[in-house]
Amino acid sequence: MSMTLLLLAATPVAIVCGLLLPRWLFFGVMGIFGMLLPRANVLQIPLHSGLGGLVAWMRARRPDHKVRGLAPLVITLLFGAATIVLSFASSPDFPASLQAACSWAALASTSVLAVNLIMKDGLGAVGKVLALLTPIALAQALTTLVFRFIPTIESAYYSSSISKIFLGGAGQALSTDTGRNNVVSLVRAGGFLFVNVNRASMVMGIILLAYCAYALLSSKKWPLLVVIPLAAAIALGGSKTGIALLVVLPLFSIFLATASRAANAPARMGLVLSALAAAVVGVQVFFATADDFLAASEETLQPRLQLWGEAIRAIRENWFLGLGYGGWTQRWEQGNVHIPFSIRPVHDWFLQAWLDGGILFAAANVIFVFVIVTITLRAVSSPGSFQYKLAMAFAGAAFLWAIIHGLGDNTSILSDPPALVFLALLAGFMLAGPHLTRPATPDEATTASALTSDKIYAGGTYVRGFYVKGLYTKGR
Structure with missing residues (x-):
């Protein structure tokens, strides 16, 4: 029941974030939730996989x-x-x-x-x-x-309550027959986000x-x-x-x-x-x-x-x-x-x-x-x-x-x-x-000028008075 309530509470948060945040920040928020939340966490559904993507679609012109x-x-x-x-x-x-x-x-x-x-x-x-x-x-x-290289730190992390934040119960279950995974090998390691190498x-x-x-x-x-x-x-x-x-x-x-x-x-x-x-x-x-x-x-x-x-x-x-x-x-x-x-x-x-x-x-x-x-x-x-x-x-x-x-x-x-x-x-x-990478038309000059601060690749051209670094290499 508590997980259902959590899902219902997270849904409007996902919608608001998708509608109000700048595109890059919304992308970043989805990435953060996708990387840090345990795989089985119900929050991944509205905030990362489900509504996050749906709102992204609605938001993208x-x-x-x-x-x-x-x-x-x-x-x-x-x-x-x-x-x-x-x-x-x-x-x-x-x-x-x-x-x-x-x-x-x-x-x-x-x-x-x-x-x-x-x-x-x-x-x-x-x-x-x-x-x-x-x-x-x-x-x-x-x-x-x-x-x-320091298995004792690895073992301490997986058995701690901290691992539960990122892995759910997967880290603590490594000591059981059903939850055992390949990071328990001394010659393998999966980092703080994984129990599988x-x-x-x-x-x-x-x-x-x-x-x-x-x-x-x-x-x-x-x-x-x-x-x-x-x-x-x-x-x-x-x-x-x-x-x-x-x-x-x-x-x-x-x-x-x-x-x-x-x-x-x-x-x-x-x-x-x-x-x-x-x-x-x-x-x-x-x-x-x-x-x-x-x-x-x-x-x-x-x-x-x-x-x-x-x-x-x-x-x-x-x-x-x-x-x-x-x-x-x-x-x-x-x-x-x-x-x-x-x-x-x-x-x-x-x-x-x-x-x-x-x-x-x-x-x-x-x-x-x-x-x-x-x-x-x-x-x-x-x-x-x-x-x-x-x-x-x-x-x-x-x-x-x-x-x-x-x-x-x-x-x-x-x-x-x-x-x-x-x-x-x-x-x-x-x-x-x-x-x-193609030459910009006159109608695209405004869009092209927004890209002058970032190189696409080596080379450059003038577009309606703007020097667009690396946007297009003449003759290629």
């Missing part, structure tokens, strides 16, 4: 010009949310299904707001959002490093790439103060997938940005394919030469193969509707999952999506991947300098981090709530960036 790619992204995300709603009746865990539906709808609405934020308020507003979230990002990175590394990777993209677009140096600790935390946190992606995705982004500058399409595609091949070969070489890493990978691969096999068997039995949210856990508790270890997620976003929301939700996940890849390639291919193209590649790589990571870990295709606002900003970069 249409961009002055059609933004190519925005409609397919929004439609896909809303389709995903709708398919989850269809699973409400069959979901044993209704709060989990509601949270998932809200997250899909929220990314759609906040992406619209992000496009408006960038096109109307400029990169300076994005810088304010990231600056507001910087203390939390730094705290997450630094606590990961501290927990990794895989989720921690994925979210930190997305945040890292968001700061990298902004640094390239604005030519500012201060984001490096966040990027370096995050990179160290991912490298030392203990997630094998996180370490591999920390190496592969930046290299792939560089190759992709280079390929987009090729003079003809065949050469461009050849370079992109070479980049993909190099990424695959690089991971294989890394696995083959790092004996300890390989041994640890084999140790975690076998349980995953068992999980995937059981998940496929469950899907065959319920291929259209799936099991509903919480159905996988219920199936396990009923003794229908024949694996000799404690209850675990499927560790694959595609199989988990099919189990949770049926074939339609699984299809929505696949369509989302296609839309993101298309938006990324289009953004990287738009006219601009190498610095601009690399920023677009980093933005797309953040989505790829969640997509690739979730194929073998217990994470969804939309990552985790702490990363949602960062993904929306990155989508805004890719969708609004190509618009900002």
Whole structure:
């Protein structure tokens, strides 16, 4: 009853904040709640995932010009949310299904707001959002490093009442059989916001790439103060997938940005394919030469193969509707999952999506991947300098981090709530960036002048008497 009253009280607060706060501050508030609130906290629904996103949609006016790619992204995300709603009746865990539906709808609405934020308020507003979230990002990175090397502090934190503020009861439940998670390992750490190393590394990777993209677009140096600790935390946190992606995705982004500058399409595609091949070969070489890493990978691969096999068997039995949210856990508790270890997620976003929301939700996940890849390639291919193209590649790589990571870990295709606002900003970069890099028309001179304080990339041009730094490079 108290949680219901809390939800009712928080709802008008979310609406008022969404209507009255400046766009950048509203973004920042959503980011703060998304990063700090426990995953199961009912406040996340009105303040971050649900009404926050709805009000953002209402608040965001249409961009002055059609933004190519925005409609397919929004439609896909809303389709995903709708398919989850269809699973409400069959979901044993209704709060989990509601949270998932809200997250899909929220990314759609906040992406619209992000496009408006960038096109109307400029990169300076994005810088304010990231600056507001910087203390939390730094705290997450630094606590990961501290927990990794001083386990006694980690243990004291998780067992304390302080952890309950950020983790609910997940931290204190680590000492139980049902609540045990991989941060209890002495060679792993997830920071103060996570009890799972895989989720921690994925979210930190997305945040890292968001700061990298902004640094390239604005030519500012201060984001490096966040990027370096995050990179160290991912490298030392203990997630094998996180370490591999920390190496592969930046290299792939560089190759992709280079390929987009090729003079003809065949050469461009050849370079992109070479980049993909190099990424695959690089991971294989890394696995083959790092004996300890390989041994640890084999140790975690076998349980995953068992999980995937059981998940496929469950899907065959319920291929259209799936099991509903919480159905996988219920199936396990009923003794229908024949694996000799404690209850675990499927560790694959595609199989988990099919189990949770049926074939339609699984299809929505696949369509989302296609839309993101298309938006990324289009953004990287738009006219601009190498610095601009690399920023677009980093933005797309953040989505790829969640997509690739979730194929073998217990994470969804939309990552985790702490990363949602960062993904929306990155989508805004890719969708609004190509618009900002073309020459402004006379009717856009006022909008262009508002951007003079922030560089989009190296270069510049005069627009109706205003020198717009880096907005457009003539001849490219």
